[in-house]
Amino acid sequence: MIRIAVAAAGPDIEPVYAKAAGPGYLALPSPYSESPGDLLGRLNGGPVPGVLVMDSRHDADLCLALAGRFHAEHPETVLLLVTDQPEALGLRAMRAGIRDLVDPTADLAQVQQVLGDAVRQAERAAARQAKTEAKTPTGRVITVVASKGGVGKTTLTTNVAVALAQAVPHSTVIVDLDLQFGDVATALNLSPEYFLPDALESVASGDTIALKTRLTLHETGLYVLPAPADPAAADNVTSAQISQLLQVLAREFAYVVVDTSPGLADHTLGALDHTTDPLLLTALSVPALSGLRKIVDTLSVLQMFTERYHVVVNHSDAADGVSLRDVDQTLGVPVGTSIPSSKNAPASINIGVPLMQAHPRDPLVKALSSLVNLLLPEGVRLDARGRVRTKGRSRS
Known part of the structure; x- marks a missing residue:
């Protein structure tokens, strides 16, 4: 009644x-x-x-x-x-x-x-x-977190999202939560019409159809929700709004991939509260590693460190005095994926074409294919060149 x-x-x-x-x-x-x-x-x-x-x-x-x-x-x-x-x-x-x-x-x-x-x-x-x-959330929320800028966070995020979108059509949306200086749209060579605040209005009204029209479709089939066009608009975005957004998207998509600003801002913590698969990214440098250790400790205290965490080391072949063994010992958790340096990465970023889309022979593609395979459903796998293999057959 x-x-x-x-x-x-x-x-x-x-x-x-x-x-x-x-x-x-x-x-x-x-x-x-x-x-x-x-x-x-x-x-x-x-x-x-x-x-x-x-x-x-x-x-x-x-x-x-x-x-x-x-x-x-x-x-x-x-x-x-x-x-x-x-x-x-x-x-x-x-x-x-x-x-x-x-x-x-x-x-x-x-x-x-x-x-x-x-x-x-x-x-x-x-x-x-x-x-x-x-209709409870069923999608996996994959949030990429790093303590410092410049370690390749957006490169990792966009390549993982593109790989998932290509492997499972209409499955993946990427959300740029680097609210002030996010460049996911630039990394994907997009000129979006709508941005995060537009999507939040649709979520608040409960209009899922309108929300989907606020997403930008990438040529790979990836849906993109860019950061606000105006950095000042970030001040009006709350952690509660981000939580509600991710819950809605996780009901509509199999994979919600989230890029974040460096460190643990309130919006990042809001995202991590709904994250099923945290990707903890670091480079082989003392500042980056020390910062990530603080993030791991903080998430442990907040009981937000899920069993599906995955430590990713970028530029893992760098000889700068810090080794993969140092990462294991410092973090107290094992390295899951090591990504070697890629000579094609800078050009890929500048032209807005992810390596998973255009450079199948790149070493980054081989390393990320193994990571993405941990997220894909049974029977769907990427080979070393990022090509999709389903039940023993491949498709480009």
Whole structure:
């Protein structure tokens, strides 16, 4: 049963709404703040009502401010506003998420009709919510983390994502969480129309179809969600939004590959909280290795260090006084993949064509093919040149 809550109902309308709502009626006093939590606290832990009616005649500004926040936090609740100023408040009410304005002189039949329409809208919203919750995330979230910049993080991320997309068509989306200076789109030679903030708006509205239209399709079949075009926009992106985004994408794609900024920013921690396969990247240098050790320790303390972690060492053939054995001893976890230096990598980055796409004989391709094979489903494998082999047959 959809519950109908009426807040601040004046004595002239309270009996009408109580009768029209029937057994689902809940009477709430006047709101005293813009916080939905303050109003819902009057329910003593009860569920959020499907319909909320606010009598705005006492304080219209407070009701509209509350409605705006309520709609943002509980978009499934249908909001109605009782007002004797429809022309003055109409536009503001629409922007606040109010579904309908009700005249305080409306009789019982009119109120029943308005509430009936609202209840049907709430039932449809509840059904969509139940369907979404029933569809639990099944995709793997692969997040690449490094303590320092310049170790090849975006190169690794884009090549892994391209390899997965080529091996399993329509399976993979890459998300650029280096919010201020991310260059995944540049590394893939893309000029996107939409960026991360656009996708977050679709997620907040619960519109999965709109979310997919905000993704840019790469020629390999990889879907791309670039970082904000304006670095200042990063300030408006929250960790909670990132968490919600990754949960939605993991329901829609088999693989969600995440590039991050160096270190452990809040957004990176938000991503790691939903990560199934962390790729911990380092180079053979003391600063990079020392920083990654701090990351491993931090994730262990936060209990975010999953069993599927994978340590990747880039430029593993560098002779700079640090060896793979030093990596094992410093991190306390074994190296999973060693990637030798690639003479083609700089040009690949500059022209925006990943090595997994265009250079099958490159040593990086051979090393990453082994890593990607750990992520692919049974029966699908990459050979040493990054070509897909399915049940004993290969395809380019």
